[in-house]
Amino acid sequence: MDRVSDTLYDFISLVLIILRISDREFIYLINQYLIKMLQIILAILIVLTALSFAVYRIVKYFKNPLHECEDCELGCGGCSLKELKNIPTFDINPKSNN
Numbered sequence: 001m002d003r004v005s006d007t008l009y010d011f012i013s014l015v016l017i018i019l020r021i022s023d024r025e026f027i028y029l030i031n032q033y034l035i036k037m038l039q040i041i042l043a044i045l046i047v048l049t050a051l052s053f054a055v056y057r058i059v060k061y062f063k064n065p066l067h068e069c070e071d072c073e074l075g076c077g078g079c080s081l082k083e084l085k086n087i088p089t090f091d092i093n094p095k096s097n098n
Contacts, residue, residue: 016026 012026016023021029
């Protein structure tokens with residue numbers, strides 16, 4: 001394992017010598033790259049969280065359009081959702097009294 005790390009260190013040192021970059025500059029560049037990647041990852045996580053919450057709210061809203069009436073103890077007089085409550089439901093297979 002030490003041979004691999006020594007070889008890798010030698011390779012990086014050779015590249016730095018060819019590019020004429022000091023060790024401090026190299027560490028600075030790596031840190032800047034890591035900070036930029038961290039910012040991108042955090043931004044993606046924030047956007048995904050916001051989108052998932054929005055999708056959750058939309059699905060919840062369309063599953064139960066009368067959700068505003070669940071806690072309503074008043075009559076339906078003047079309620080904007082009254083038309084939705086009065087939509088007749090039809091039984092596909094009506095039971096006959098024969």
